[in-house]
Amino acid sequence: MIQLCNLKTFRLVHSIFSCTFASKTNRVLVGDPKPSHFSLQSQLICRRITSEISENQHNFTVTYLINTCGLSPEGAISACKRVELKSPERADSVLELLRNYGASQTQISKLIRSHPKLLSADPEKTLLPKLEFFSSLEISKVDLIKTLTFNPQLLAASLRNRILPTYNFLRSMLSEKNVVAVLKRNSWIFLESHRKHVVPNIGLLRESGMPQPCISLLLAHCTPSLMVNPEKFGQLVGEVKEMGFNLEKSTSVNALCALCGKNKLVLNRSREVLKTWGWSEDDFLSAFRKNPLSMIVSEKKLMQAMDLLVNKMGWSSGMIAKYPVVLGLSIEKRLIPRCSVVKVLLSKGFINGNLNLGSLLKPAEKQFLESFVNGYLGKVPELLSVYQGKVDIQDV
Numbered sequence: 216m217i218q219l220c221n222l223k224t225f226r227l228v229h230s231i232f233s234c235t236f237a238s239k240t241n242r243v244l245v246g247d248p249k250p251s252h253f254s255l256q257s258q259l260i261c262r263r264i265t266s267e268i269s270e271n272q273h274n275f276t277v278t279y280l281i282n283t284c285g286l287s288p289e290g291a292i293s294a295c296k297r298v299e300l301k302s303p304e305r306a307d308s309v310l311e312l313l314r315n316y317g318a319s320q321t322q323i324s325k326l327i328r329s330h331p332k333l334l335s336a337d338p339e340k341t342l343l344p345k346l347e348f349f350s351s352l353e354i355s356k357v358d359l360i361k362t363l364t365f366n367p368q369l370l371a372a373s374l375r376n377r378i379l380p381t382y383n384f385l386r387s388m389l390s391e392k393n394v395v396a397v398l399k400r401n402s403w404i405f406l407e408s409h410r411k412h413v414v415p416n417i418g419l420l421r422e423s424g425m426p427q428p429c430i431s432l433l434l435a436h437c438t439p440s441l442m443v444n445p446e447k448f449g450q451l452v453g454e455v456k457e458m459g460f461n462l463e464k465s466t467s468v469n470a471l472c473a474l475c476g477k478n479k480l481v482l483n484r485s486r487e488v489l490k491t492w493g494w495s496e497d498d499f500l501s502a503f504r505k506n507p508l509s510m511i512v513s514e515k516k517l518m519q520a521m522d523l524l525v526n527k528m529g530w531s532s533g534m535i536a537k538y539p540v541v542l543g544l545s546i547e548k549r550l551i552p553r554c555s556v557v558k559v560l561l562s563k564g565f566i567n568g569n570l571n572l573g574s575l576l577k578p579a580e581k582q583f584l585e586s587f588v589n590g591y592l593g594k595v596p597e598l599l600s601v602y603q604g605k606v607d608i609q610d611v
Contacts, residue, residue: 276300280331283310285324298331306334309342316346317356322364330367345374354395366402381405384413385434388427393435401438415445423452425462432465437472451475459504469507481511488514492521493532502539509543519546528554530572538572549576552602556587559601559611565591 276299280291283306300306313323327333336342349359349369363369372378381404385394397404404413413434420430434441441448451474452462460467473482486499494502503510512520520542524530535541544550553576560566566587578586588598600606 279303279306279334280327283307284327284334285320286328290328294328294331298335300334305336305338308338309334309336312338312342312346313360316350316360318360318364322360325364326367330371333367333370336370342370345370345372345378348374348378349398352395352398353391354398358395358399362399362402366406368406369402372406377408378405381409384409388431389435393431396435397438401442404438404442407442412443412445412448413441416441416443416448419445419449419452420462423456423462425467429463429465429468433468433471437468437475440471440475443475458500466504466507470503473503473507473511478511481513484514485510485512485517488517489521489536492525494536498533498536502536506539506543509539509541512543516546517542520544520550523550523554524572528558529568534572538576541572541576544576552604553583553587555604555608556598556602559595559598559608560587560591562608563595565594 276295277288277291279300280286280294281288283303284291286294310323313326318326333342346359349363350356354362369378382394385397385404389397417430417434420433440451443451451471454474455467455470456462458470460470472478482503486496489499489502490496499510521532521535523546524535524541525532541550557566557570557575561568575583575587584602588602591598595611597606597611601608601611
């Protein structure tokens with residue numbers, strides 16, 4: 216295609232020069248009174264050449280994006296506005312490099328659709344050093360490609376000026392494992408200068424009395440909270456203090472997470488939902504202080520949990536407010552199996568209704584089985600099957 220394009224262009228240029236020379240000679244012989252007409256005609260013809268060359272390169276780019284990168288025609292037309300390929304060699308090398316690091320065709324399509332300029336990057340000087348650096352961390356090829364597919368800008372960022380300084384900063388406070396966790400969950404920190412927001416915000420926490428272990432915990436598990444504007448972050452810290460949290464305790468870290476960004480919208484919605492179940496504002500604040508993260512679950516999950524615990528199990532809404540951690544537990548894997556066992560034991564009179572909700576739902580599985588299943592198998596052989604969801608409680 217490139218050779219054909221060049222041949223067409225050569226023929227067109229040759230024809231133009233031939234016509235121009237003949238025209239110029241003719242004007243000299245007959246005394247053309249308007250020699251300026253030649254200049255305008257030449258400009259129009261040159262524009263035609265440029266337009267044809269541009270159109271050919273455009274068509275090649277679109278075709279390459281569709282046939283080689285797997286983009287849809289619409290996606291290719293949109294992507295070619297941000298990249299123009301003159302030949303396939305460099306783009307082929309880029310794709311081969313990505314495949315060598317485990318990228319599937321689907322992932323390649325998503326990468327190129329999001330960041331078409333990757334195709335024109337130097338695979339050896341620009342892309343390979345970054346891929347080698349990320350691969351040197353404790354991250355699998357599968358997770359690395361997933362991360363790059365989600366955030367292809369990582370391959371465009373400067374390794375020397377942005378990625379390495381951010382890595383060294385994180386590593387000064389976190390283990391290698393937690394740095395990798397930050398990379399997988401919140402890779403945007405490698406694109407934004409940590410000195411602009413993160414460093415000042417950590418400084419504020421230190422001035423406010425938060426110990427380094429808590430700061431590291433926040434950095435590892437709620438990185439976005441430290442990436443907000445320092446002024447807003449200062450207001451957030453003030454709000455956490457006003458709610459009665461001690462910054463020296465890890466619960467304050469969870470509170471900062473719960474009040475940051477979109478989580479706060481979820482938190483406010485949870486407040487409204489729980490008030491429909493009879494909670495007061497004091498109930499909500501008390502539950503939030505005990506377990507902030509349990510208050511930022513989806514409305515659907517919150518309604519399902521309250522329906523199970525209040526309507527089906529008969530526990531009071533106020534009791535749940537005393538043990539808010541149960542609202543964050545898995546409904547299918549934790550609440551339903553355990554509540555089913557308890558319902559059977561209650562119906563047969565083996566236990567009374569004055570159960571401590573925390574001792575029932577909070578313990579690890581092994582401890583729960585020892586306390587509520589194994590000891591009753593002699594009297595209720597089907598109890599384990601009830602717990603496993605193999606037998607309905609109505610059949611026991």
